Structures are given as C-alpha cells and as structure tokens.
Amino acid sequence: xxxxxxxxxxxxxxxxxxxxxxxxxxxxxxxxxxxxxxxxxxxxxxxxxxxxxxxxxxxxxxxxxxxxxxxxxxxxxxxxxx
Amino acid sequence: xxxxxxxxxxxxxxxxxxxxxxxxxxxxxxxxxxxxxxxxxxxxxxxxxxxxxxxxxxxxxxxxxxxxxxxxxxxxxxxxxxxxxxxxxxxxxxxxxxxxxxxxxxxxxxxxxxxxxxxxxxxxxxxxxxxxxxxxxxxxxxxxxxxxxxxxxxxxxxxxxxxxxxxxxxxxxxxxxxxxxxxxxxxxxxxxxxxxxxxxxxxxxxxxxxxxxxxxxxxxxxxxxxxxxxxxxxxxxxxxxxxxxxxxxxxxxxxxxxxxxxxxxxxxxxxxxxxxxxxxxxxxxxxxxxxxxxxxxxxxxxxxxxxxxxxxxxxxxxxxxxxxxxxxxxxxxxxxxxxxxxxxxxxxxxxxxxxxxxxxxxxxxxxxxxxxxxxxxxxxxxxxxxxxxxxxx
Numbered sequence: 001x002x003x004x005x006x007x008x009x010x011x012x013x014x015x016x017x018x019x020x021x022x023x024x025x026x027x028x029x030x031x032x033x034x035x036x037x038x039x040x041x042x043x044x045x046x047x048x049x050x051x052x053x054x055x056x057x058x059x060x061x062x063x064x065x066x067x068x069x070x071x072x073x074x075x076x077x078x079x080x081x082x
Numbered sequence: 083x084x085x086x087x088x089x090x091x092x093x094x095x096x097x098x099x100x101x102x103x104x105x106x107x108x109x110x111x112x113x114x115x116x117x118x119x120x121x122x123x124x125x126x127x128x129x130x131x132x133x134x135x136x137x138x139x140x141x142x143x144x145x146x147x148x149x150x151x152x153x154x155x156x157x158x159x160x161x162x163x164x165x166x167x168x169x170x171x172x173x174x175x176x177x178x179x180x181x182x183x184x185x186x187x188x189x190x191x192x193x194x195x196x197x198x199x200x201x202x203x204x205x206x207x208x209x210x211x212x213x214x215x216x217x218x219x220x221x222x223x224x225x226x227x228x229x230x231x232x233x234x235x236x237x238x239x240x241x242x243x244x245x246x247x248x249x250x251x252x253x254x255x256x257x258x259x260x261x262x263x264x265x266x267x268x269x270x271x272x273x274x275x276x277x278x279x280x281x282x283x284x285x286x287x288x289x290x291x292x293x294x295x296x297x298x299x300x301x302x303x304x305x306x307x308x309x310x311x312x313x314x315x316x317x318x319x320x321x322x323x324x325x326x327x328x329x330x331x332x333x334x335x336x337x338x339x340x341x342x343x344x345x346x347x348x349x350x351x352x353x354x355x356x357x358x359x360x361x362x363x364x365x366x367x368x369x370x371x372x373x374x375x376x377x378x379x380x381x382x383x384x385x386x387x388x389x390x391x392x393x394x395x396x397x398x399x400x401x402x403x404x405x406x407x408x409x410x411x412x413x414x415x416x417x418x419x420x421x422x423x424x425x426x427x428x429x430x431x432x433x434x435x436x437x438x439x440x441x442x443x444x445x446x447x448x449x450x451x452x453x454x455x456x457x458x459x460x461x462x463x464x465x466x467x468x469x470x471x472x473x474x475x
Contacts (some may be wrong), residue, residue, distance in 0.1 A: 015140075017138040018138070035138060035139060036139075037138075037177075037204055037207070041203060043203070044202070044203040045470060048200075060373065072278045
C-alpha cells in the first residue's frame with residue numbers, strides 16, 4: 001500500500017475540482033468537490049497509471065461510506081487488489 | 083436571446099458584425115495525429131476564460147455543450163426570470179444539435195487507433211446529443227419537458243418551434259429553445275469535404291460564382307415565454323413567435339425540394355397577415371451550394387408570388403458560415419434583430435448575379451427597412467424543413 005499511496009493521492013488531487021490546498025489522508029472527502037464525473041475519471045486514471053483493471057461498476061457505490069481521503073485511498077487499494 | 087457565433091460571442095457583438103457585413107470566414111488547418119487538412123471555416127476564438135467560469139461539469143463537457151451554456155446564460159440573464167423551484171417545474175429545455183460531440187468522438191478514435199489507448203471515460207457523456215440540454219437543466223434547475231432535437235441543418239428551428247408548441251399545449255410556461263454545434267475538428271471536416279460541397283475559398287450565397295458551404299460553430303438560444311406569463315411579470319418582450327412551419331420533402335437525402343421548402347414557409351405564415359411584402363425579411367437558408375440557392379429562390383417565389391420582388395432576403399451564412407444544427411438558433415436571433423432594429427443584414431461575398439437566383443438578396447451592405455415580419459428558413463439534409471416567423475409585439 002505504501003508505494004501506491006503517493007500515486008493515488010496525486011490522481012485524487014488532479015480530479016478534486018473543489019480542492020484548495022494540499023490533500024492529506026485526513027482531508028474530508030466533502031472538501032474535494034468530487035462529482036459524478038470525477039469518480040469515473042479517477043478510476044480511469046488509476047487504471048491507466050498503474051496498469052491495472054479496477055473492478056468498479058459505476059452503477060454501484062463502492063465509496064458510499066467514506067469520510068476522508070484516507071478512506072478513499074484504502075477503498076481504491078482494495079478494488080485494485082480484488 | 084443568447085448568441086455565441088463566429089461574428090461575436092454575445093448578441094451585441096454578433097449584431098455589430100451582422101450589420102457591418104463582416105465576414106468571419108478564414109482558412110485554418112486541423113490536425114489529428116499524422117493527418118491534417120486546411121479548409122475555410124468560421125471558428126470562434128477567445129472563449130477560454132468564459133468556459134473556465136462555467137460549472138465544473140460543463141468545464142469538462144464537449145464544446146457544443148459549453149457553447150450552448152454560454153448562449154443560454156446570456157438569454158437567461160436578458161429574460162430577467164429567476165429560475166427558482168416553482169419556475170423550474172414549469173420550464174422546458176429543448177436544445178438541439180445536428181451532430182453532437184464530434185470532436186470528443188474524434189479524440190476517442192485518435193486515442194484508440196493512433197495511440198492504442200482507450201477513449202476518455204467521459205466520452206459517452208460528452209458526445210450524446212442531449213448533453214447540452216441536460217447540462218442546462220442542471221444549471222437552471224429545469225424539471226419540465228427536456229430533450230434534444232436533431233434534424234441536421236433544421237435543428238435550431240425545430241427546437242424553437244417544438245418549444246413553442248409545448249408552451250401552447252400547457253406543458254410549460256417558459257422554455258430554453260435553441261441549438262448548438264461545434265464540429266471543427268479533423269475527422270468531421272474530412273467527412274464534409276468528402277461530400278464535395280465545401281467551398282475552397284468563401285461562402286457566396288445566391289452569387290453565380292458560389293462554390294459551396296463553409297462550416298462554422300456556435301450556439302443560439304432563446305428564452306420563450308407564454309405571453310400572459312410574460313405580461314403579468316412586466317417582462318421586456320422582444321417579439322412574438324407568430325408562426326412555425328415544419329414538414330418533410332419525403333424525396334431525397336441530398337437534393338432539396340421546392341415544394342417542401344415552400345410548404346414549410348406557408349405553414350409558418352398561415353396565421354400572419356402580410357399586407358406589405360416590402361416589410362418582410364427572409365433570413366434565407368442560403369447555404370451557397372449549387373442546388374440550395376435556386377431551389378430556395380423558387381420556393382420563396384411560389385409562396386409570395388408577385389410580392390417576392392419586394393422582399394428583403396439575405397443569407398447571413400455568408401458572414402458566420404453554416405452552423406449546421408445551430409443555424410436555426412442564431413438565424414432566429416438574426417431575424418429578431420432585423421425586426422427590432424429595422425436593419426436588414428446583408429448577403430456578403432455577392433459579386434455575380436445568377437439568373438436562377440433573382441430576388442433582392444441585400445448584396446454586401448446592410449440596409450435600413452421597417453420590418454413587420456421576419457422569417458428564418460432552415461432546410462436540412464434528409465429533406466426536413468422548419469421555418470420560424472417573428473412579429474413585433
């Protein structure tokens with residue numbers, strides 16, 4: 001996980017259209033301004049940059065109960081390792 | 083009214099260009115990977131800062147949605163309406179496009195075929211022809227009847243006419259009505275070029291030396307409002323949409339038909355009493371192609387008879403190019419400007435009379451004329467015709 005975290009954080013930052021300042025694991029997801037487009041874009045970027053296929057279905061909501069950027073990184077990590 | 087056009091990216095700038103007889107056509111090179119072509123086009127430059135001010139989702143939308151949003155913003159502001167919860171439920175949004183997100187499609191194919199990469203994940207959400215209409219419903223909280231119209235070069239006129247019918251039916255009190263087009267990219271222009279109907283220099287409607295059409299980009303959006311609804315709130319009513327005619331030739335995908343064009347104009351005029359044809363302005367479809375211009379001329383003659391010689395007829399495509407689906411949107415704005423200001427915009431690049439095109443095309447210079455009725459003709463590939471008619475209130 002440790003080696004993926006900086007990359008995931010960078011991807012999230014690129015698509016956090018409402019973010020001001022640097023995100024960290026503690027940044028609330030609500031502060032990122034992530035919308036329905038961003039979720040699709042983040043998954044795509046993860047797949048392109050890491051060369052993996054994320055088993056994500058846009059009709060489901062695998063990120064539903066997350067509160068912080070750390071939760072999002074962990075959820076992405078779990079999807080990547082599926 | 084809202085207009086984002088090659089002549090100007092607001093109604094005021096568009097008006098200035100139209101009445102000055104300015105031609106926005108220029109040759110430009112379009113590239114895609116190792117391919118390129120250079121053709122005359124009518125592009126819009128300098129919109130980057132305004133696009134950055136749009137909502138985060140519109141900033142990532144295809145250009146055709148962005149142009150529609152900019153035009154709608156101007157129209158909404160001018161209307162003075164406050165799109166609150168109650169009005170949102172009674173507002174329709176009919177925004178058409180002839181083709182949709184063509185440059186996004188192009189980029190997807192370039193990505194796949196030239197770079198062996200998947201298309202961008204938002205490709206579908208960007209290319210769907212209803213994207214512009216949907217973005218506007220989100221921006222203004224519109225919850226009434228909303229969809230995209232697509233009828234090639236008649237799209238904008240159909241969108242305006244269908245919106246008026248929805249208001250008349252009682253389905254809505256207010257409507258965003260218009261169309262947008264933004265296909266200036268390598269793949270689309272090669273496809274148009276392959277039809278051999280693009281001019282290789284400029285657009286010269288009704289002139290004997292015309293060589294074809296020139297593609298432009300842009301959007302024209304009106305805010306239509308039920309008359310008593312507008313009067314009750316003391317709105318500044320620009321004009322009345324007094325007539326709308328639509329039909330189909332039912333004959334050929336490419337060749338236009340005199341009877342179809344004349345029929346649509348007659349339907350648009352059926353509730354309008356024309357006592358003096360010299361006070362009628364026809365914003366012609368006037369593509370500058372070999373076949374359209376004499377066919378439209380014959381259609382106008384068949385509708386107006388002896389009165390045809392007194393009409394002022396012009397094709398402003400000679401200045402802003404052919405905006406395809408959006409043509410009926412910005413040309414409705416043009417018709418309304420002529421009606422309200424008593425100035426008929428010219429057909430520029432006109433320098434050789436054609437015996438088959440023998441009306442007053444207002445050659446090269448605008449002229450003052452007190453206009454009582456203004457028509458906007460749109461005749462599409464596929465033989466689908468739509469005509470809007472505007473009167474002073």
